[in-house]
Amino acid sequence: DRNRPLHLYGTNKYFVDTRANVGELRIAMAEFLKDDDTYICRAVVTSDVIREITADMYTEAEIDVVVHLIPQFRNYQAMMNREVRLGDTVELVCEVYATSPLDLQFQKYGTYAPYSGPVDGRVHRLHLEIKRTVYLDSWNYTCMAVNPAWNSTLNGTVMVLMQPNLTSNNVSMMYGWLRNVTNITCISYGLPHPQWRWYRQFAEIPPYTDNGTYRIFTWDYEIYSQSWLQQPHRERQARNDVLQGLGARPAPVTVVSTTASSVQLDVQPPAEDGGMHLWYYELTYSALSGQLTWYGPVQFALNSDITIHGLMPSTDYSIRVRARNAVGVTADNMQLPLQIRTKDRGSPDPVIFLSSNRSTYPYSQTLRWKVPVNGGDPLVGYEIRVRPVFYDPARRAITGYKGGWILYRPPFYNPYLSEYRVTDLEASTWYEAEIKALSRVGESQTQRTVFLTAAPDALGRPDRVLSRAPPALAPSWRGALLTAALLAARLPLTGGFL
Numbered sequence: 317d318r319n320r321p322l323h324l325y326g327t328n329k330y331f332v333d334t335r336a337n338v339g340e341l342r343i344a345m346a347e348f349l350k351d352d353d354t355y356i357c358r359a360v361v362t363s364d365v366i367r368e369i370t371a372d373m374y375t376e377a378e379i380d381v382v383v384h385l386i387p388q389f390r391n392y393q394a395m396m397n398r399e400v401r402l403g404d405t406v407e408l409v410c411e412v413y414a415t416s417p418l419d420l421q422f423q424k425y426g427t428y429a430p431y432s433g434p435v436d437g438r439v440h441r442l443h444l445e446i447k448r449t450v451y452l453d454s455w456n457y458t459c460m461a462v463n464p465a466w467n468s469t470l471n472g473t474v475m476v477l478m479q480p481n482l483t484s485n486n487v488s489m490m491y492g493w494l495r496n497v498t499n500i501t502c503i504s505y506g507l508p509h510p511q512w513r514w515y516r517q518f519a520e521i522p523p524y525t526d527n528g529t530y531r532i533f534t535w536d537y538e539i540y541s542q543s544w545l546q547q548p549h550r551e552r553q554a555r556n557d558v559l560q561g562l563g564a565r566p567a568p569v570t571v572v573s574t575t576a577s578s579v580q581l582d583v584q585p586p587a588e589d590g591g592m593h594l595w596y597y598e599l600t601y602s603a604l605s606g607q608l609t610w611y612g613p614v615q616f617a618l619n620s621d622i623t624i625h626g627l628m629p630s631t632d633y634s635i636r637v638r639a640r641n642a643v644g645v646t647a648d649n650m651q652l653p654l655q656i657r658t659k660d661r662g663s664p665d666p667v668i669f670l671s672s673n674r675s676t677y678p679y680s681q682t683l684r685w686k687v688p689v690n691g692g693d694p695l696v697g698y699e700i701r702v703r704p705v706f707y708d709p710a711r712r713a714i715t716g717y718k719g720g721w722i723l724y725r726p727p728f729y730n731p732y733l734s735e736y737r738v739t740d741l742e743a744s745t746w747y748e749a750e751i752k753a754l755s756r757v758g759e760s761q762t763q764r765t766v767f768l769t770a771a772p773d774a775l776g777r778p779d780r781v782l783s784r785a786p787p788a789l790a791p792s793w794r795g796a797l798l799t800a801a802l803l804a805a806r807l808p809l810t811g812g813f814l
Contacts, residue, residue, distance in 0.1 A: 318356060331740050333679065335772075342739055345727075346383045348416075355379045384416045384465030386729065387440075396459070396472025401479070405447045410459035410470050412440035418463035424455055449476045451507055478506035501544040509536040512543035534644065569637045569654050576629035576659045576692025581622040586639050586646070594618060595640045604632040604655075613638075629661040629692030661692040663758035667751045669765040671735075678743035678772045683765075684735040685751060693755045697728035700751050702738050707746035707766055714748060714766070743772040 322330040322341065331342040339357050358376040390411045400406040412420065422444045440461070446453055454476045461468045482504050504510055512534050514521040521530050534543045572580040583597055599622060600612035616622050627633065634653040638646035671684040683700065704718035726736040741747065746768050753760040 348383050348385050351381065351383050353381060355381055382416070384463050386466040387412045387418055387461035387463060387468040389459070389461070389468060389470045396457070396470060398472070399475045399477055400449055402451065402476055403448055405445060406449055406474055408444040408457060408459070408472055408474070410442050412461045412468070416463055418461050420459070420461050423458045423460060446474070451476050451478065475508070477508070480504040480506050480510045501542065503540055503542045505540045509541040512541070571654070571656055574656060574659055575689050576661055577627050577690060578623060578625045579627065579633070579635070579656055579658070581635070581637065583622055583637055585618070589639070589641060593641060597622070598638045598640055598645060599624070599635070601633055601635045603628065604634055627658050629658050632657045659692070661757050664691045664695060664753040664755050664760040665689040666761045667698070667753050667763050669751070669763060671765070671767070673765065673767045675767055675769040678770045679741050680737055680739045681741065681747070681767055681769060682735055682737045683749060683751070687732055687734050688753050688760060690755060691757060693757045695728070695731060695753055695755050697754045698726055698733070698736070698751060699754060700724040700726065700736060700738065700749065702741070702747050702749050704742060704745050705748045705766070718745070741769050743769050745769050
């Protein structure tokens with residue numbers, strides 16, 4: 317309707333600001349297709365302002381608004397993480413729910429050349445086919461869906477497997493001599509590096525035994541792996557001889573903190589490193605309920621904090637941290653796994669504000685925060701409240717309140733949401749902001765901060781200038797001011813509506 321202002325349709329949907337010489341319209345919670353339209357901005361100078369003109373003067377501009385949806389990928393992880401034998405063909409598939417027109421392409425990690433192909437525009441499905449694979453095709457691949465609203469990505473990995481190549485030419489055997497060490501060496505070409513297993517009389521030889529009967533060493537080189545089996549001299553065994561050249565001793569591990577979904581560990585260097593410099597720690601863990609499956613190993617630097625996220629609440633876990641050096645890794649039978657139990661399901665942790673207390677814009681502020689620990693249950697959203705206050709920066713205290721709370725509930729499509737822009741604020745005003753995280757179990761403790769909106773520009777404060785004129789002179793002075801501005805800029809002035 318060209319003759320009815322938008323703000324009359326609903327105060328919760330359209331927000332109009334004409335305090336400056338720029339008309340501004342904000343549409344809250346824009347909807348896909350429903351809010352796609354042509355909007356008219358009209359500026360009017362009425363006849364009682366310029367007395368020589370009998371009719372209203374106005375001009376208008378048409379602005380096309382298109383609402384886009386954020387591209388959302390379907391659950392095609394099984395088609396994005398593939399293993400293929402060397403020389404075979406592998407196909408990656410990613411699919412996006414149909415939205416506004418977008419650009420869909422594949423990219424290989426570390427390169428800028430996109431792997432693009434034919435795209436089905438109806439369902440937005442993209443296929444990437446790699447024929448006659450080579451080992452260099454083992455890499456991370458990213459499917460990118462780009463439209464004017466967002467840039468969504470879906471990551472996948474291709475692992476090209478090469479069969480271990482063992483021949484009699486690269487197997488070295490030696491006769492065993494009394495009172496001497498016997499070594500048997502095998503070399504395998506192919507990537508990824510294999511896991512070595514040794515057998516004697518159809519029985520597997522463990523990597524390490526308490527009596528030191530056998531010792532297995534494995535070295536991984538660039539394109540091949542080497543393993544050898546050593547039988548030490550039995551008549552001259554000692555504890556130090558057994559440890560010489562083996563993987564490091566166990567690293568002391570203590571639990572720093574436990575939540576419903578995470579565990580933080582403190583790892584100290586082992587007392588003995590096996591005579592070789594330590595590389596890193598390897599962590600594996602398993603839930604003691606259900607099927608016993610060990611997850612990992614995950615590598616951690618020697619000086620890093622080890623934290624496991626994504627655990628289930630009220631669950632017993634077994635955690636094993638082992639040290640790795642050039643020879644090997646700490647043997648499993650040299651240490652007992654650490655037993656811990658996560659806390660019960662609870663409310664999310666408090667939200668920590670990260671945003672500045674000085675706004676860049678006069679009528680809005682972007683609030684930023686650190687994503688809290690969810691307390692064992694996924695977050696379902698945030699609740700933000702803002703109100704104008706009287707604030708004393710010297711005492712860092714709120715001395716009074718100018719108005720009531722304004723409630724915001726940001727759209728929650730991303731569990732890593734960490735910022736939201738609050739609008740329709742007053743310029744040069746202190747505001748108090750509160751935020752709390754919500755889950756199905758409960759809500760976090762409320763955290764507060766204050767911020768100051770920026771000052772508007774000189775054209776944004778005409779009412780403060782007009783209030784200084786005497787009442788009798790105010791109308792004629794206002795008309796002279798508008799007439800002078802119209803003649804100088806040859807543009808209609810503010811006073812209309814959107």
